[in-house]
Amino acid sequence: MREITGFSNPLVKQVRSLRDKKHRRAEGKFLAEGLRILTEALDAAVAPEMLWRTPDSAGHPLVQRLEAAAGETFVTSADILSKLSGKDNPGSVVGVFAEFPTPLEALDRGKADIWIVAQALRDPGNLGTILRTGDAVGAGGLILIDDCTDPFSVEAVRASMGAIFTQSVSMARWPEFMAWLRSGPGQLVGTSLNTTTDYQAARYDAPTFILVGNEAQGLPADYEAACDLLVKMPMRGKADSLNAAVATAVMAYEVLNQRRRSGGLERYA
Incomplete structure (x- = not known):
C-alpha cells in the first residue's frame, strides 16, 4: 500500500491519461469508479490491477475485499480521485483494469x-x-x-x-x-x-x-x-x-x- 498526496505525481498523471481513448488503447487499460461497480467486477472474477481509495474508506468490508484482490493499492485524497475519474463527487474507490474485449x-x-x-x-x-x-x-x-x-x-x-x-x-x-x-x-x-x-x-x-x-x-x-x-x-x-x-x-x-x-x-x- 502506498500513499500519494501530490497532483504532480507521475502515477497520477499516468492513470488520469486513461480517460483518453488513445492512452487506453496504448496501455490496454481502463478506469472504473465507485464501490458498486468495482464490487461487480470482483463478483465477475475481475480484479483491478490498481486500486485507488480515500483514507476514510479503509474499514469498509467491501474495500478490504478489493484491497485483498487488487494488484496494488494507493491511498489518496478525494480531490485526486476526482482528477482521476473526471467526476466532481467521485466515489471512495477508483480501479484500473486491463481491457478484455472478446474476439x-x-x-x-x-x-x-x-x-x-x-x-x-x-x-x-x-x-x-x-x-x-x-x-x-x-x-x-x-x-x-x-x-x-x-x-x-x-x-x-x-x-x-x-x-x-x-x-x-x-x-x-x-x-x-x-x-x-x-x-x-x-x-x-x-x-x-x-x-x-x-x-x-x-x-x-x-x-x-x-x-x-x-x-x-x-x-x-x-x-x-x-x-x-x-x-x-x-x-x-x-x-x-x-x-x-x-x-x-x-x-x-x-x-x-x-x-x-x-x-x-x-x-x-
Whole structure:
C-alpha cells in the first residue's frame, strides 16, 4: 500500500491519461469508479490491477475485499480521485483494469438466447445503458459493429453500472460479423421505421440477435436488407423514434417475454 498526496505525481498523471481513448488503447487499460461497480467486477472474477481509495474508506468490508484482490493499492485524497475519474463527487474507490474485449470468433452463441448488436453507436451513455440492459435480460453480450464509441471509456463504464464486467463485448466490421453470424444459428432482427411489422407481432427464434443502429441515422439500407426480420415500435406521439438504448431495452424485454411465455427460458421464470 502506498500513499500519494501530490497532483504532480507521475502515477497520477499516468492513470488520469486513461480517460483518453488513445492512452487506453496504448496501455490496454481502463478506469472504473465507485464501490458498486468495482464490487461487480470482483463478483465477475475481475480484479483491478490498481486500486485507488480515500483514507476514510479503509474499514469498509467491501474495500478490504478489493484491497485483498487488487494488484496494488494507493491511498489518496478525494480531490485526486476526482482528477482521476473526471467526476466532481467521485466515489471512495477508483480501479484500473486491463481491457478484455472478446474476439468475435471466441463468442459462444449457444450460451444465451439473446444477443445485442449495435452499429455505429456514438453515445457512451447509450452504450453503457445497453450493456446494463443486456445483463438484466441475460444476454450473451454486446457486439459493436463498425466505428462505435469506446466501451471502456469512463462514461460508458459508469453507465453500465458494472455490466461491462458481466457481458462479453466484441468489436467487428459488418462483413466480418455477417460471415460469423451465418456460420451458425441465429436470427438477425433489425429495428427500423422501414417496415410494417409490429415488434410484438413478430416471432423471435433463438438465438436472437437484436440489431440497433446509429442514434441519428439508424441502420444503413444494406444492413436492413441483410436482416432476417425488421420490426418497429408504434409511435403515437410526435417523436418518430426512441432513444437507441430505450429501443434496445424494449426489444430485449419483448424477446425475453416471448421466451418466458413459451417456456423457452426456464431460468427466468
